[in-house]
């Protein structure tokens with residue numbers, strides 16, 4: 001065991017100096033990653049709320065398109081969808097000016113389906129008695145949704161929504177395949193030049209991890225805020 | 234105050250209320266009793282329009298709504314609903330709001346009253362139901378009895394002409410039942426018109442001006458509490474009361 005440990009040539013596995021020197025390049029990539037992630041989270045959430053509410057509607061012409069949309073987006077790989085957007089759509093004469101925009105559009109549309117499902121299940125998990133109590137107090141649909149149901153559903157939706165957010169951050173790496181120069185792309189660039197892929201990919205992994213840790217910190221704070229009305233037992 | 238005529242309610246092919254007729258005078262306390270599944274909850278929910286009856290007429294205060302194949306307009310139903318307040322078996326307080334926030338929520342957002350006045354008003358009401366000291370607690374930190382008293386205050390804040398109670402104490406531990414019944418008795422003394430579904434026969438005997446016995450979708454017997462509960466005329470009322478005596 002110890003022998004095996006001593007045999008490993010650590011400098012081939014991880015070269016801290018190279019990692020340190022490549023930080024500026026990687027940060028450039030991280031900037032693109034964060035831009036894609038941020039806009040994708042934002043639009044995926046907004047679109048998800050809309051589609052989620054539509055998917056609960058009593059009206060078939062609202063519910064049906066939402067259901068089909070969710071089914072399609074959940075049932076197709078994100079990468080395939082990105083390919084379709086980036087390489088396929090130009091055939092129709094519409095072209096994304098930058099692959100970044102294609103990535104944002106693709107990720108927003110894809111992850112909106114997951115957000116929609118989270119939002120639907122969170123709203124449905126608020127007990128029916130809450131709707132009835134509100135109705136009997138003469139509160140209207142929108143008022144009840146806004147002041148009674150959504151605050152309670154938010155608490156339930158927070159953890160799965162942050163899972164989706166983390167998937168979005170990690171999912172941005174797929175954009176490298178449609179030539180977006182984000183974090184993974186930059187690490188591959190340096191790796192190609194220095195022939196040290198291991199160092200670069202480990203560094204990239206650590207950076208993704210740190211970003212997710214920061215996101216997790218916000219999740220924690222939000223959860224605490226939304227759980228404050230529950231007494232500890 | 235309340236007048237119900239030929240009220241009918243079906244769920245798909247199950248007819249729960251066949252034809253219900255009764256009336257309640259202003260200031261009267263009416264207890265509704267009957268076996269499980271006889272439609273007591275459904276009747277109360279129809280009065281508050283949480284269920285929409287298939288047929289019949291409901292009048293509360295000066296509002297009359299006729300139910301027919303063509304459902305009445307939303308506006309009409311909201312107007313009718315505004316005369317009654319409902320207290321549920323399971324309380325249904327808003328868990329993310331404190332007691333005081335719970336009870337001012339509806340008057341604040343529906344009636345658009347001023348918050349400061351409402352807090353004032355609400356605190357007085359909480360004093361009355363013995364919940365003043367708990368006004369800043371969340372429902373989760375309260376006992377069932379306390380939650381139900383807060384729920385009563387919440388319904389009262391909308392100043393309904395009639396209060397509807399659906400088994401207000403049957404979700405409570407036995408030692409908590411009394412505190413809730415005492416609050417309801419207090420309201421009775423103040424002349425609040427109330428319809429109460431209950432299995433607490435002693436309570437009904439004490440508080441009710443009139444008792445209605447329901448079975449199979451009809452009101453089978455009605456009269457002053459001591460008559461219906463002590464000397465029932467109908468066979469099914471007798472059977473029902475006998476069964477309760479046996480289990481007690």
Ligand SMILES: Nc1ncnc2c1ncn2[C@@H]1O[C@H](COP(=O)(O)OP(=O)(O)OP(=O)(O)O)[C@@H](O)[C@H]1O
Pocket residue numbers: 244247249267268269270271272273274275276
């Ligand atoms: N939303 C609904 N859909 C279908 N059936 C229903 C619905 N609500 C009530 N029922 C049925 O209507 C009947 C009467 O129910 P209801 O709750 O009014 O009885 P109850 O007299 O309040 O009984 P309990 O004493 O057990 O509370 C029952 O058979 C019940 O299964």
Ligand SMILES: [Mg+2]
Pocket residue numbers: 273274275399400
């Ligand atoms: Mg019932």
